[in-house]
Amino acid sequence: MPRPGEDELIARYFAPLAGPGALALKDDAALLAPPPGHDLVLTADAIVAGVHFLPDDPPGAIGRKALGVNLSDLAAKGADPLGFLLTLALPADWTEAWLAGFCSGLGGMARELACPLLGGDTVRTSGPLSISVTALGAVPAGRMVRRTAAAPGQAICVTGTIGDAALGLALARAEAGLDPEPGWAQALSAAERAFLLDRYRNPQPRTALAASLRRHAKAAMDVSDGLAGDLAKMLRASGVSGTLALDRVPLSPAAQAALAATPDLLPGLVSGGDDYEILLTAAPDGLDALAREAAALGIGFAVLGEVRSGPEPLAILRNGAPYPLSAGSFQHF
Amino acid sequence: MPRPGEDELIARYFAPLAGPGALALKDDAALLAPPPGHDLVLTADAIVAGVHFLPDDPPGAIGRKALGVNLSDLAAKGADPLGFLLTLALPADWTEAWLAGFCSGLGGMARELACPLLGGDTVRTSGPLSISVTALGAVPAGRMVRRTAAAPGQAICVTGTIGDAALGLALARAEAGLDPEPGWAQALSAAERAFLLDRYRNPQPRTALAASLRRHAKAAMDVSDGLAGDLAKMLRASGVSGTLALDRVPLSPAAQAALAATPDLLPGLVSGGDDYEILLTAAPDGLDALAREAAALGIGFAVLGEVRSGPEPLAILRNGAPYPLSAGSFQHF
Numbered sequence: 184m185p186r187p188g189e190d191e192l193i194a195r196y197f198a199p200l201a202g203p204g205a206l207a208l209k210d211d212a213a214l215l216a217p218p219p220g221h222d223l224v225l226t227a228d229a230i231v232a233g234v235h236f237l238p239d240d241p242p243g244a245i246g247r248k249a250l251g252v253n254l255s256d257l258a259a260k261g262a263d264p265l266g267f268l269l270t271l272a273l274p275a276d277w278t279e280a281w282l283a284g285f286c287s288g289l290g291g292m293a294r295e296l297a298c299p300l301l302g303g304d305t306v307r308t309s310g311p312l313s314i315s316v317t318a319l320g321a322v323p324a325g326r327m328v329r330r331t332a333a334a335p336g337q338a339i340c341v342t343g344t345i346g347d348a349a350l351g352l353a354l355a356r357a358e359a360g361l362d363p364e365p366g367w368a369q370a371l372s373a374a375e376r377a378f379l380l381d382r383y384r385n386p387q388p389r390t391a392l393a394a395s396l397r398r399h400a401k402a403a404m405d406v407s408d409g410l411a412g413d414l415a416k417m418l419r420a421s422g423v424s425g426t427l428a429l430d431r432v433p434l435s436p437a438a439q440a441a442l443a444a445t446p447d448l449l450p451g452l453v454s455g456g457d458d459y460e461i462l463l464t465a466a467p468d469g470l471d472a473l474a475r476e477a478a479a480l481g482i483g484f485a486v487l488g489e490v491r492s493g494p495e496p497l498a499i500l501r502n503g504a505p506y507p508l509s510a511g512s513f514q515h516f
Numbered sequence: 517m518p519r520p521g522e523d524e525l526i527a528r529y530f531a532p533l534a535g536p537g538a539l540a541l542k543d544d545a546a547l548l549a550p551p552p553g554h555d556l557v558l559t560a561d562a563i564v565a566g567v568h569f570l571p572d573d574p575p576g577a578i579g580r581k582a583l584g585v586n587l588s589d590l591a592a593k594g595a596d597p598l599g600f601l602l603t604l605a606l607p608a609d610w611t612e613a614w615l616a617g618f619c620s621g622l623g624g625m626a627r628e629l630a631c632p633l634l635g636g637d638t639v640r641t642s643g644p645l646s647i648s649v650t651a652l653g654a655v656p657a658g659r660m661v662r663r664t665a666a667a668p669g670q671a672i673c674v675t676g677t678i679g680d681a682a683l684g685l686a687l688a689r690a691e692a693g694l695d696p697e698p699g700w701a702q703a704l705s706a707a708e709r710a711f712l713l714d715r716y717r718n719p720q721p722r723t724a725l726a727a728s729l730r731r732h733a734k735a736a737m738d739v740s741d742g743l744a745g746d747l748a749k750m751l752r753a754s755g756v757s758g759t760l761a762l763d764r765v766p767l768s769p770a771a772q773a774a775l776a777a778t779p780d781l782l783p784g785l786v787s788g789g790d791d792y793e794i795l796l797t798a799a800p801d802g803l804d805a806l807a808r809e810a811a812a813l814g815i816g817f818a819v820l821g822e823v824r825s826g827p828e829p830l831a832i833l834r835n836g837a838p839y840p841l842s843a844g845s846f847q848h849f
Contacts, residue, residue, distance in 0.1 A: 204558075209753050210663045211589040211737050212559040212653075217550040225537075226545040227650060228637045229603035235639070256544040270562035270603075270648040304561045306568070310643010315603040317560060317650035320545075330543045404544050420542050 186279060189305055196282055200290040202266050202299025213301035215265065221321040224262035228252045232311035236384075237359050242281045243288030244384035245314070250292045252407065253318035254388035255459040259405040261328040261397035262320030264298035264390060270315045272308035296390045326397050328463075333402040333421035335492040337464035340473070342389050343483045344435040345410050349455020350448075351383025370444035375437035382435075386459035395476040396461065399469035406462050409454035411508060413462055414487075415497040424495040426488035429453065429506055433485040450508050464490055519612060522638055529615055533623040535599050535632025546634035548598065554654040557595035561585045565644035569717075570692050575614045576621030577717035578647070583625045585740065586651035587721035588792040592738040594661040594730035595653030597631035597723060603648045605641040629723045659730050661796075666735040666754035668825040670797035673806070675722050676816045677768040678743050682788020683781075684716025703777035708770035715768075719792035728809040729794065732802035739795045742787035744841060746795055747820075748830040757828040759821035762786065762839055766818040783841050797823055 187195060193208050201208050204215045217223060230252065232238045236245050250267060257264055269289075273282075293299055298318065333339075350367075354376055357364040368376065389405075396403055402421055406413050411427060418425050432453055434442065442448050465473050470486070477484035488500075499506045520528060526541050534541050537548045550556060563585065565571045569578050583600060590597055602622075606615075626632055631651065666672075683700075687709055690697040701709065722738075729736055735754055739746050744760060751758050765786055767775065775781050798806050803819070810817035821833075832839045 206662070206664075210593075212557045212593045212595070212660070214660050215556040215558060216657065217554075217556055219552070221550075223548040223550055223556075224545045225548060225601060225634055225652075227601040227603050227635055227648075229605060229639045229648065231605055231639050231641045231643075233642055260543075260545045262545070268558060268560040268650050270560050272562060272564055272646055274643075301558055302560055304648075306562045306564050306646075308564045308643055308646060309566055310564075310607075310641055310646070313605055313639075313641060313643070313646055315560075315562065315637075315648035317601050317603075319558075324549065327545070327547050329539075331539075 192305060196286045197300060200286060200293055200300040202301060204266060205299065205301050208302065215301065218321050220324055222324050222327060224257055224260050224320040224322055224327055225317065226253050226256040227315065227317040228256065229313060229315040231313045237355055238311065239359055240384055242284030246285040246288030247292045247385050249314040249316050250289055250298065251386040251388050252459065253316045254296055254298060254390055255386060255405040255407065257318055257320035258389045258393050259328065259403045259461050260322065261326060261393050262322045263393055264296055265319045265321055266299050266301040267316050267318040268301050269303035271303070271305045272313040273305065274308055274310065274312055296388065322397060328396050328400050328403045330402055330404045330417050331420045333418055333423050333464045333490045335423060335490050337401050337466055337490040338470055338486050339414065339425055339427065339464055339488040339490060340484060340486050341406065341410065341433065341460055341462050342392065342477060343460040344433045344438065345458055345460065346438050346452025346455055347379050347382035347435050348457035349451055350438060350441055351379040352457065354380055355383055367441040367444040367448065370440050371437060375440055378435065378437045383457060386457065388459060389461050389482060391480045392461065392477060392482055395473055396463060399473040400463040400465055403461055403463035406458040406460045408456050410458065410462065411453045411499060417462060418497055423490050424493045424497065425490045426498045426500060428488050429499065429501045431485055431487050433483055453508070525638060529619045530633060533619060533626055533633040535634060537599060538632065538634045541635060548634065551654050553657055555657050555660060557590055557593050557653040557655055557660055558650065559586050559589040560648065560650040561589065562646060562648040564646045570688055571644065572692055573717055575617030579618040579621030580625045580718050582647040582649050583622055583631065584719040584721050585792065586649045587629055587631060587723055588719060588738040588740065590651055590653035591722045591726050592661065592736045592794050593655065594659060594726050595655045596726055597629055598652040598654055599632050599634040600649050600651040601634050602636035604636065604638045605646040606638065607641055607643065607645055629721065655730060661729050661733050661736045663735060663737045663750050664753045666751055666756050666797045666823045668756060668823050670734050670799055670823045671803055671819050672747065672758055672760065672797055672821040672823060673817060673819050674739065674743065674766065674793055674795050675725065675810060676793040677766045677771065678791055678793065679771045679785025679788055680712050680715035680768050681790035682784055683771060683774055684712040685790065687713050688716055700774040700777040700781065703773050704770060708773055711768065711770045716790060719790065721792060722794050722815060724813045725794065725810060725815055728806055729796065732806045733796040733798055736794055736796035739791040739793045741789050743791065743795065744786045744832060750795060751823065751830055756823050757826045757830065758823045759831045759833060761821050762832065762834045764818055764820050766816055786841065
């Protein structure tokens with residue numbers, strides 16, 4: 184069956200996702216009048232089949248993830264989304280059904296989070312499906328939340344729950360026959376399995392929290408490469424040290440059930456990738472407002488430790504005692 | 517030999533290319549204060565080994581091309597570059613020597629055209645090397661040169677020379693042993709061969725002409741998929757027709773030598789890809805200024821035909837008579 188050429192592909196699948204600045208995707212470039220008095224915040228992340236997602240993941244979930252991982256970065260910087268550009272490298276065996284599903288997921292997230300498609304490029308590749316997204320956001324001038332602004336006396340906090348996506352990936356790999364089923368999977372209900380798979384496949388960018396972060400967070404980044412490693416990175420970038428109390432790391436009921444069945448999972452939960460939560464520091468006077476505003480949005484919020492002065496590595500504690508965890512990052516690269 | 521991880525890679529190879537807004541590539545996102553009173557112009561293009569360049573092309577040329585094809589789009593819109601984001605998918609066999617060469621070429625073009633690196637992502641792929649660039653430019657508010665503004669009575673013009681890159685690609689493929697050497701290659705001097713190869717490998721974005729295009733061009737696009745097909749596309753997008761006089765298509769001395777040896781080359785010259793020149797329309801009162809300003813910049817400038825009313829397809833003429841050329845585009849996709 185003949186497949187559409189690039190122009191037809193654009194008209195059929197991408198134009199429906201486009202914002203006004205995209206000029207109906209009929210020009211060489213997109214046009215964006217930046218909001219006056221604002222800074223632009225720019226981020227680019229690529230995801231590749233077999234590295235960042237499984238080739239057999241549902242196409243809609245891949246579409247949501249491609250945009251979601253970028254919106255997560257914008258949210259962590261306190262930025263409201265303006266739009267995105269997409270480059271899609273399609274392998275020889277792509278199908279229209281796959282593309283329709285992909286665009287449906289991508290478009291759903293674009294609409295939900297008010298981040299329209301502005302432009303992009305579709306190319307062939309002899310390799311795996313690869314998707315690169317550049318997302319643009321805006322913050323009032325001078326108000327981007329930096330990664331480098333953690334300072335002693337601030338509390339270290341995180342949104343949502345941690346480790347679900349790492350468990351979801353293990354379940355997805357077992358479902359795809361890539362790995363044996365993990366022992367803890369037997370301890371989970373069908374609903375708990377579905378929850379963990381969804382947390383892996385459908386990151387929920389914390390876009391709704393961006394305005395609160397601008398007001399009350401001192402430093403922030405998104406947790407994509409594992410909580411412990413990302414926290415170590417943020418503290419290092421800020422030239423400070425700090426503590427992480429593992430007992431306070433927020434776990435979903437599904438992750439708690441898995442951990443109860445296999446206590447050795449703990450290091451994996453705090454160093455697995457793809458959480459797409461927000462790690463932040465807050466001064467004592469901003470902490471209550473942040474917790475209240477997160478709760479009002481239905482977003483979990485937990486205090487994990489505190490920023491300390493000094494060049495020492497992050498102190499990881501369990502029940503007050505040092506816990507032997509190397510604070511390495513999950514390596515997507 | 518161990519290769520550097522992503523953080524080391526960023527510090528060693530990418531940070532030297534970064535502009536102030538990149539925050540030393542140490543944050544989740546880049547920060548850009550858009551120039552007041554300007555619109556942003558945004559474009560994204562990806563290039564893939566084996567599709568848009570040959571895997572054995574010199575790494576510096578690949579770096580230049582990855583940025584250059586995007587700067588060519590900005591130039592065609594009359595936009596001055598602000599910066600770019602890069603996502604690089606590296607195959608398993610990448611080497612530091614390759615990456616150093618790539619960044620040297622990329623950084624050279626970024627410096628020459630004042631378009632610093634703002635951010636990006638480096639990922640692994642099991643497939644071919646793939647490079648996606650999003651470039652941002654600025655135009656005074658409301659002044660972007662559209663593809664859709666061609667109107668009857670305007671002249672159809674092009675910068676530089678056409679067809680060199682298509683010939684250069686044929687030479688490069690022969691050099692790489694992918695195709696037999698074309699017959700016309702024997703008619704070329706070593707300098708002419710080198711010129712054509714360079715035109716294929718090192719596109720020269722017409723960034724210097726952006727301000728002139730804002731002042732004097734009515735419609736414009738860059739020629740990347742073949743002159744005839746791209747012109748047909750621009751006229752269609754503008755809802756008009758027009759003429760293309762093949763006798764007036766500017767050819768380099770090297771392309772003239774090849775064409776003299778093999779007259780059948782003509783269709784390939786005007787439908788081959790990778791010219792990265794600017795195709796534009798101008799009203800009679802702007803034509804002289806454009807020609808003068810291009811000449812002052814050392815950029816060739818030629819009038820090829822005129823825009824006409826009506827829905828007829830582009831009329832391609834040779835010596836005043838219809839020439840049987842299907843105005844299809846070079847298909848990168």
